[in-house]
Amino acid sequence: MTAEAPNTTGADAVPIFLRDCWYMATHASNIRRGGLRREMLLGEPVLIGRMRDGTAFALRDICPHRGVPLSAGRVLAENTVECPYHGWRFRADGVCALIPSLVDGQQMDASNISVRSYRVREQDGLIWIYMSAVGREAAEARTEPPKVGVPNARPRWVESQTFACGIDHAVIGLMDPAHAPYVHGRWWWRVQPKVKTKHYAPLPNGFVMTRHQPSKPMYGLLGGDVSTEITFELPSTRFENIRGTWAGRQVDVVGLTTCTPRDAETTEVTQTFYWPAWLSFIKPFFMALGPTFLGDDRKIVELQKEGLKFNPSLMLIQDSDVPAMWYHRLKKAWAESVRTGTPFVNPVQEKTLRWRS
Numbered sequence: 128m129t130a131e132a133p134n135t136t137g138a139d140a141v142p143i144f145l146r147d148c149w150y151m152a153t154h155a156s157n158i159r160r161g162g163l164r165r166e167m168l169l170g171e172p173v174l175i176g177r178m179r180d181g182t183a184f185a186l187r188d189i190c191p192h193r194g195v196p197l198s199a200g201r202v203l204a205e206n207t208v209e210c211p212y213h214g215w216r217f218r219a220d221g222v223c224a225l226i227p228s229l230v231d232g233q234q235m236d237a238s239n240i241s242v243r244s245y246r247v248r249e250q251d252g253l254i255w256i257y258m259s260a261v262g263r264e265a266a267e268a269r270t271e272p273p274k275v276g277v278p279n280a281r282p283r284w285v286e287s288q289t290f291a292c293g294i295d296h297a298v299i300g301l302m303d304p305a306h307a308p309y310v311h312g313r314w315w316w317r318v319q320p321k322v323k324t325k326h327y328a329p330l331p332n333g334f335v336m337t338r339h340q341p342s343k344p345m346y347g348l349l350g351g352d353v354s355t356e357i358t359f360e361l362p363s364t365r366f367e368n369i370r371g372t373w374a375g376r377q378v379d380v381v382g383l384t385t386c387t388p389r390d391a392e393t394t395e396v397t398q399t400f401y402w403p404a405w406l407s408f409i410k411p412f413f414m415a416l417g418p419t420f421l422g423d424d425r426k427i428v429e430l431q432k433e434g435l436k437f438n439p440s441l442m443l444i445q446d447s448d449v450p451a452m453w454y455h456r457l458k459k460a461w462a463e464s465v466r467t468g469t470p471f472v473n474p475v476q477e478k479t480l481r482w483r484s
């Protein structure tokens with residue numbers, strides 16, 4: 128048996144949150160034109176908003192004047208955010224556009240003042256925010272946000288739950304194959320555990336469980352010849368790309384699971400599904416079962432917290448915990464590359480894993 132524990136002490140300790148990467152902050156539909164929303168992201172208060180012209184933006188949600196949350200202000204017709212305290216106005220790039228209290232003869236250039244702005248990408252119906260390393264806010268993004276690989280991807284079903292755990296336990300729960308019969312088992316859904324053999328290969332920032340025929344009966348919804356591929360990429364994105372045929376047509380269903388660290392102890396887990404419009408009759412199935420399954424995962428980490436309070440040492444074993452070991456190694460390698468400014472080298476090697484679940 129091999130046991131491996133994450134590195135949490137010493138000079139090269141892996142930080143809780145990875146920097147220089149994209150996090151899914153919220154669904155695009157949550158932010159209407161002129162709307163402002165406060166979200167915690169990696170322990171920082173972030174204002175996510177949309178200007179009147181439709182541009183999505185993100186600013187540190189602390190007015191540089193006297194600290195009032197800008198999210199409590201409003202968006203003006205000229206595409207600025209007005210602070211509710213003294214009316215200072217900020218553009219989407221964070222630069223101050225106006226200080227109303229100034230009068231003629233007072234030499235102060237408002238544009239020398241700014242609030243931190245974050246790089247934002249709106250794609251596939253999601254708002255991604257780039258959390259750069261301290262001091263590197265102005266540098267080019269190292270990566271692109273993850274892309275849903277189907278044409279005109281529109282979210283068809285979304286379920287979001289807040290997990291009372293840090294990012295690592297939330298992510299490991301996503302890739303842990305051995306918990307399913309215990310955590311998700313139901314009298315009407317009890318699958319006899321079987322030996323599974325799955326092939327894995329590295330991806331640029333993670334790894335993939337290569338395309339295979341899934342064993343769970345629910346995949347039968349997508350007709351015959353169903354296959355699936357599951358990817359994980361840093362910091363916390365899992366894609367399941369399911370392909371089947373329905374009435375002679377090829378159909379792709381993509382399930383995207385993102386873990387958004389709100390703070391060190393709280394992680395929002397969001398599942399977003401994409402499928403072609405004509406397939407929408409499968410939606411009731413997701414509505415009926417989706418919250419239950421995600422809720423199972425949420426409840427088990429709440430229970431786990433009862434043990435983690437006592438700071439026990441934990442184990443990762445062969446082969447069922449190998450994806451979790453890879454996650455820790457990937458995270459360490461990424462943190463190292465951010466710290467030293469060197470290119471990221473993926474430590475994952477191609478491998479076939481076997482376990483019973």
Ligand code: FES
Pocket residue numbers: 190191192193194195210211212213214215
């Ligand atoms: S606190 Fe924001 S304008 Fe004064």
Ligand SMILES: [Fe+2]
Pocket residue numbers: 300306307310311424
């Ligand atoms: Fe689960």
